[in-house]
Amino acid sequence: MFSLSFKIMIGFCIILSSFVSGWSTTSEGTLPSKTAVVLHAINNQLVVPNEQLTPPAFLTGNSSSGNVTFEQKSLEIPVSDGSLIPARMHRPIGVEDAPIILYYHGGAFMEGYGSIHTHDNIVRALAYRSNAIVISVGYRLAPEHIFPKAVDDSYDALLWAHEQAEELGGSKEKIIVAGDSAGGNIATVTAMQARNKGGPELQAQLLFYPLTTFHDRSLETRNKYDSGHYLLSRKVMEKARDTYTPGEEMRKNPYVSPLDEGVAEDLPPAFIATAEYDPLRDEGELYAHKLNDEDVPVEAIRYEGVMHGFLSFYEVMATGSHAIDDSLDFLDRTLNDEPLQTAGFRIVERGQPSGVERIREETEAHLAAVYLLGLHAERRFNDWVETTLLADSAKDN
Structure with a gap:
């Protein structure tokens, strides 16, 4: 006969699994447990990205990758209108002739949605896994600075990095642009500017779920995953469009909508990552086909x-x-002049974690769910205490 404690444990596991299953069930399909738990935490404001999802100790402060020690340094980059824009650099100490990656953060082109601070974990990972110099560029944001200020700043930052390459310990011949979401747009647009203006010759562009058109195109994933449940909503996309490009004519500029208005010929080799549950998935993949x-x-x-x-x-x-590893593998092959197979081009689908990694993901998801349920309970208790105290105060008065 099972002990009472064992029965309680089994009952708790069943209840916990029902919560995770409920969070995983959406009108668009069933999400993996880890994705569902992360989305539940963020959508219910139980954790704040980049604040409570803290990186491991080996990715903080001055760190090392193997025998290489890294430093983090805040910079100010001069741009063409005489202003200075902030930047943050991660580089191996004592490096010479290293690749230089200019990273443009995501965040809908608007203040309050993204910065060099919110995306610093990505920049650290790129630097420490590649032994490259990675510079995160703090281009200016709407509504104070509308198009083309962000792309002008970003191109100026590229020119500055090219000019300062040797002093930084990098190579003028190994410069790469990279970015996610809005930053993916800016990265490929910066590559277009470099080509069009006879600027630095870039070796590659790394584009993570990039926004590639501001036109109101009817795309399946824009409509299917635009609720905001998957972190990016139609409301935010429309706000970004209206704030960053308040004039409709701006959206016809190739430096705004590279998918529909730009010419891809002679751009550097590109790595493009898209996500299954993303309103920007279709336009990112269409851009891959265009390239x-x-x-x-x-x-x-x-x-x-x-x-x-x-x-x-x-x-x-x-x-x-x-x-991150896939993008750096692509970069390594590109820098080493290994030819990429373009014949019969298709979007490769990378499946979810499997085997031991899948077991670990499921275990971590359920442990995280315990933590989130604790936060739920704490929040409700605090609300009850606050309501009770207010009621008692009202009676006393």
Whole structure:
């Protein structure tokens, strides 16, 4: 006969699994447990991204990768209108002739949605896993600074990095642009500007779930995953469009809508990552096809089971870590002149974690669910206490 404590434990596990199952069930399909738990935590404001999802100790402060020690340094980059924009650099100490990655953060082109601070974990990971110098560029944001200020700042930052490359310990011949979401847009647009203006020759562009058009196109994933449950809502997309490009004519500029208005020919090789549950998935993959059609080497991977912004959660979501590694593997092959296979181009679908990794993800998801349920209970208790105290105070008065 089972003991009472064992029966209680079994009952708790069943209840816990029912919660996770409920969070996983959506009108668009069943989410993996880890994705569902992360989304539940964020959508219910139980955790704040980049604040409570803290990185491991080996990715904080001055760290090392193998025998390489890194430093973090705040910079101010001069731009063409005489202003200075902030930047943050991670680089191996004592490095010479290293690749330089210019990283443009996501965040809908608007103040309050993203910065060099919110995306610092991605920048650290790129630097420490590649032994490259990675500079996160704090381009100016709407509503105070509308298009083309962000793209002008970003191109000026590229020119500055090229100019300062040797002093930084980097190579002028190994410069890469990278970015996620809005930053993915800016990264590929910066590559277009470099080509059009005879600027630095770039070796690659790493684009993570990029926004590629401001036109109101009827795309399946824009409509299917635009509720906001998957971190990016139609409301935010429309706000970004109206704030960053308040004039409709702006949206016809190739430096705003590279998918529909831009010419891809002679752009550097591209790595494009898209997410299964992302309103930007279709336009990112259409851009991959556009690059391929115009003879730009491109590798495109759709990561299954994850949502927009998943790279920011790479410390707790294995798929985010895989995407970083895949992009750097692409970069390594590109820098070493290994030819990319473009014949019969297709979007590669990278499946969800399996085997031991899948077991670990499921275990971590359920442990995280325990923590979240505790936060739920704490919040309700605090609300009850506050309500009770207010009621008692009202009686006393």
